[in-house]
Amino acid sequence: MMKMTPKDKNIHLIDSPITPSVAGSWVQGSLPEGCRLCIHGMKMVYFMGGDCSLPSRCKWYCPLSDERKSSSAHFINELPIKNPTNLTAVVKQLVLEAKAMDAAGMSITGGDPLSTSAKVDWVCAIIKAIKIELTDEFHVHLYTSGTVFDNLTADKLEQAGLDDLRFHPAEKDFHRLEFATGRHYTVAAEVPVIPTLENHAYLLHLADHLDMIGADFLNLNEFEMCATNRDALIARGFTLKENSLATVAHSHEYANKFLSEFSPRGGLSIHFCSVLSKDSVQIRQRYLRRANKIRFPYEVVNEDGCLLFIRIEGAASELSQLNLALLESAGMPESMIGLNLARGVLDVPSFLAEDENFIDLLNEYKLKAGILEIIPFREPNLSQIREYTPLMNNIASRILRKEK
Structure with a gap:
């Protein structure tokens, strides 16, 4: 029997080439472990402040609420973090919430949790501490724009015990993803499916690059309209999908269009996550777990x-x-x-x-x-x-x- 490496453990195998997931989502290839845990409500979210370099490619549709765009906004799920600069206090709150909802993992997001060297060191300290408190099996994935990602950061994250790293990169930063390959954590990109031909070309270039460097998967998120980005989206001609309060029209169709063009030439695992899956299934499952515990x-x-x-x-x-x-x-x-x-x-x-x-x-x-x-x-x-x-x-x- 082939010995399973730490990276292999982060992939949940799917037998069929294209498999319906939940609430309009689908997967081709392997469903990432972090996604599997999210779908079942088993992941908590550590929001590490809204600090961001505001890259032009995404600042216009940023879905963060005004409250969370502040650098001082730190949350665990819906809960504001007290003493967010005190490592011991933050770890204690993370552990309490993990136990309250019987979590099997955590995502780290922002802003950009890797935007400065100080934040990188903080992230690594959090990962090490949480693994000690909740065992190495506690799955941690992290989101970053990759704007300043380098080999030193990749080394630090590996040593800390990160399980899964997800980029939202500009094309000029595609090369930075290569610093993360060959590690004990999975490497991927996670980006929205903006229903435009320009973004369609971007997705194909991104998928080709991920496939070329041996990345593990690409996560596609259905494009979402919310209170903070509504005016910008409407000004650019985007509309809501019929009978939806948050889903942008034609995003799902563009995801299918991308898959039909990329699949014949690439073997990368692709996961499309619908707005309904995020807003209804994942949150509902997390609430059910927490409610039954408390x-x-x-x-x-x-x-x-x-x-x-x-x-x-x-x-x-x-x-x-x-x-x-x-x-x-x-x-x-x-x-x-x-x-x-x-x-x-x-x-x-x-x-x-x-x-x-x-x-x-x-x-x-x-x-x-x-x-x-x-x-x-x-x-x-x-x-x-x-x-x-x-x-x-x-x-x-x-x-x-x-x-x-």
């Missing part, structure tokens, strides 16, 4: 990975009486009640909204109640509420029925 007994995880429960709000004295009634009169287990008098809330299972005895009991107290659907985070400074449905209509209907 849920309280009285919370239900819905199909979107959000947490559902009834929140009752009011005076501490009223909440205390209701809590006692639920425990003693209704016989509810203490684990099925979340009482926080300091915040003036009492949480119970959402199924009680259909229980007439509970509604009758709730009506005896001067309390506000509703079904909450929250994203699976508990951090105080993060907006969590996705939907709130008041229970007053339920209560009013019970009263009317009794009066009749």
